[in-house]
Amino acid sequence: MLSRRHFLHAGLAATAYAAGSFVPVWAQSAPNLGTPALPSPGFRRTKVGDVEVVSLIDGIARRPLGEEFVKNAPLAEVRALLASQGLPTDYIDVPFTPFLVVAGGRKMLMDTGLGEFGGPNAGKLAENLRAAGVQPSEIDTVLISHFHGDHINGIRNKAGELLFPKAKVLVPAPEFAFWMDDARMAAAPQGMKGAFENVRRTFNGMSADMLVRFNPGDEVAPGVQSVAAFGHTPGHTLFEVSSAGQRFVYVADLTNVPALFARNPDWAVTFDMDAEAARKVRRQVFERITASNALVGGFHFPFPAFGRMTASGNGFAFQPQA
Template sequence: MLNRRHFLGAGMAGASALTFSSVWSQNTPQLGAPELPSVGFKRMKLGSMEIIALNDGALRRPLGQEFVPAVPLDQIKALLATQNLPTDYIDIPFTPFLLVNGNQRYLFDTGFADNGPPTTGKLLGNLAAAGFKPEDINNVVLSHFHGDHINGLRFKNGNLVYPNARVHVPAPEHAFWTDETRIAAAPAGMQGAFGAVKRALTGLTADQLVKFEPGSNVAPGIQSVAAFGHTPGHTLFTVRSEGQSFAYVADITNVPSLFARNPDWAVLFDMNPEMARQSRRKIFDMLVKEKMMAGGFHFPFPAFGSITPSGNGYQFVPVA
């Protein structure tokens, strides 16, 4: 049962932060710009299906105490240092995934389109490089309603980026972000987050907007998996074909070098940190047990690979 009070506390500031690209783009000149992949798509066969990682760019932000609340900054930097990673900034990539199953094409999450900073908005170019046009996408599947996952539904001018797509959304996520009483009671800092959802979804017809209950099948071979905590209805997806399996884990970990390695830490953007911790453990245990290939929205490109145990946590091992 989702508890309204769990999601109207301090964690709501994180959701608000993701509505505005300026919060992600806390660049300072001395930090430089994130390095983007020279080829921004990666294909993987999955039985009779194909999965394509499509990079939408990346952002670099200074690493401060606020990023992992309640954990001393020196511990955070020490964990990064053990992996030979920078300790003064964090690079956050954005990678939706396209599942091709015959004439059905499912885009999982949307990135920014033309609504983000200069180092984002690369998805459509990478989609074209992979051989697809926006009109070819007939299904968009949203894991949750943070801005970097939904802003790419529409261009700045309001036009739909994927005009032929039905938009599949988790019912509890939709219920939370469209509840007028909740919107009216939300603090000023949250109004932008609610506004982004309204902008993305308003005007979609009953045929275009499809709500599903987490745990149900979205389509043949695609099952949704409840992973609440990051947001009230945060949902993942498993795909199975001819004995092979893949999981799109969305934001189960914002930065795997931190939150896979230490799943009990919580990122600034987790709206219910304790619930998010429980979901992280559950999902990573499933990936290890079932030996599933995993893809994450914020994983380092090519953004999919395997999850292996590491100490008290896990490690993301990208595909070659």
């Protein structure tokens, strides 16, 4: 459980919201750095056994790369690793990519993006769903990995209307307990209060039939297993889809930039609320994925946001699917 000391020293950068905004600071682009190009089309299909998995880009933010981004490595070392992979060294592009799982007659969406609360380069999920041939009203299940705004803001629009009106919304019980605790919200520093308010804006008013809490480790749908991966947030949860002997692992925010934090799993990104727990689970999960050669998808991975993990030095490298 995160104490006030954790709030002050581990979570402030991870959950800081601009005044009056429901968008976390890390999801907001710096306009002086230019606008990253969105992929076209903004979706990609793949098969996992008898199941179809579709990555759906919601947007991309471009933020400056500063000393604070990697909390336990010199900026020069971070820049050198990016340069070695042919990537820019003065900014970081952060994509937002939910995933759709089509299994039989079911359509399950994993996380929802920024919705109407992002900038002009975000909020593309509904558009890309339709381009992939799926209407938002067809989604029967929304699986939420954790409660940061870039994962939950797409549930409602600015008018408060539900964008997936027929879907059950499944959330990790420990994540819900943390962010919906009024005493914890009152004790949080000012920079975190926006995150608590955003959770309430999103989930308050949902019926018990619509909002369903699960315990990480539960099977949340036939062939879909939830996996506890606490650290990024107190209830951060992954989802594994199994079909016909094949497996897809949605790792959510296990690593925000695989070119940095998969290559160096022991580096701590500023967004992780419990950096030590996040580092430990990051390495464990990537070791398991690499050993099994499972298909992996990450919310902040470069498009198409799914591919394979391979061992690389002291860490792992992401190989996007062609």
